[in-house]
Amino acid sequence: MSAATIAAPAFVERRQAPRRNREIYIDAFRGLMALVMVQGHIFDDLVTAAGRAAPWYQFQVMFHGSTAPGFLFASGFVAGLPRAPLSLRASVRRARRLLFVLGVGYFLHLPYLSLWKTAQATPAEKAELFACNPLQLIAVSQLGLLVLQWIAGRRWVVVAAGTAVAILTAAPFVWAARLSTRVPLWLGGYLDPAAAPSQFPVFPYAAFVLAGTVAGAWLGRTDRATRHRRSVRAALVLIAAGVLLSVVLSGHVDFWTVSPGYALLRMGGLVLALAAVEWAAAREVRAIRALGLIGHETLVVYVLHLVLLFGGVLGHSPLSDYAGTLGFGGALVVLLAMLPVLYLAAWTWHRFKMRRPHAAQLVLAFVTVLVAWEFVTRPW
Secondary structure, eight states: OGGGGSOOOOOOSOOSSOOTTOOHHHHHHHHHHHHHHHHHHHHHHHBOHHHHTSHHHHHHHHHHTTHHHHHHHHHHHHHTSSOSSOOHHHHHHHHHHHHHHHHHHHHTTOSSSOHHHHHTOOHHHHHHHTSOOHHHHHHHHHHHHHHHHHHHGGGHHHHHHHHHHHHHHHHHHHHHHTGGGGSOHHHHTTTOTTTSOOSSOHHHHHHHHHHHHHHHHHTTTSOHHHHHHHHHHHHHHHHHHHHHHHHHHTTTSOTTTTOHHHHHHHHHHHHHHHHHHHHHHHTTOTHHHHHHHHHHTHHHHHHHHHHHHHOBTTBOOGGGGGTTTBOHHHHHHHHHHHHHHHHHHHHHHHHHHHHOHHHHHHHHHHHHHHHHHHHHHOOO
């Protein structure tokens, strides 16, 4: 599924219920990013080329460019909340969730629901399969974070911040060297987009996950007043540094892709957006609870909206026939029709997990085994 390489939600640390010290603003922020993501995917895929060329549409694309980093940042924020390093049992539990997310990421890129047919796929299909999408990036980045936390111990926050800076610094050089063309395709997809159409390779996007973990540890554990004060100061520093770097690197590094300046600007904007959502949550804005539910079940929202919009190995989507043919009105109708479906799916799954947690785990295990069995045993 080619469109699965677009934005993705941050939902890596999933429990049967939110943490007691995890306030609703975190999930509401993720829910807001999810709604913007869905809107962006629908309009990008269904609106005609002439409509997408309109100046106002291109202007809003700049904001959609921060949706995926927002999901990555939020996934790291949640992972940075608990004290680290985690116990061995907790680490194994989180690693198991991350491996599941990684598997879902590859599943969404499968050209065929057959191992044998996939092995004989065309070079273009294999490149699409091994392209790094947000799910894979989140999983790999946070698996690496688990290792980092065990190695660095209580100093992991400083080491994670330093690693994020190193990734941002190295990204222009990695892309310029086209390192992905010098290693196996399954690995190259994580480095840069030269060998596979990766829209979210580790360089530079893993920096958003790591920055989120630092923010979660530094901001998420404090009281609201301290968090607000720190958020504003951090955002201003990030934005100022981003502007300065953008000016210095102008003409040397592409601003819209691998520029460290652009990355810092987006990080500063995300911190401000998170603070704004918390402000709304503190005043009990009515939409916050709905956003929180969507944010808590972003995996469901992410996978379901892609299947409804693009189809995949499990079946064809009727909406695929309307790609690039609708006006803004038609795309808006599709969006308004899809949102209740996504919310109902998130509400149903969340309620089922709360009432029957063990049954929910069995359902996930059964579906995983069933898909794996079909993939391995289907001859063609």
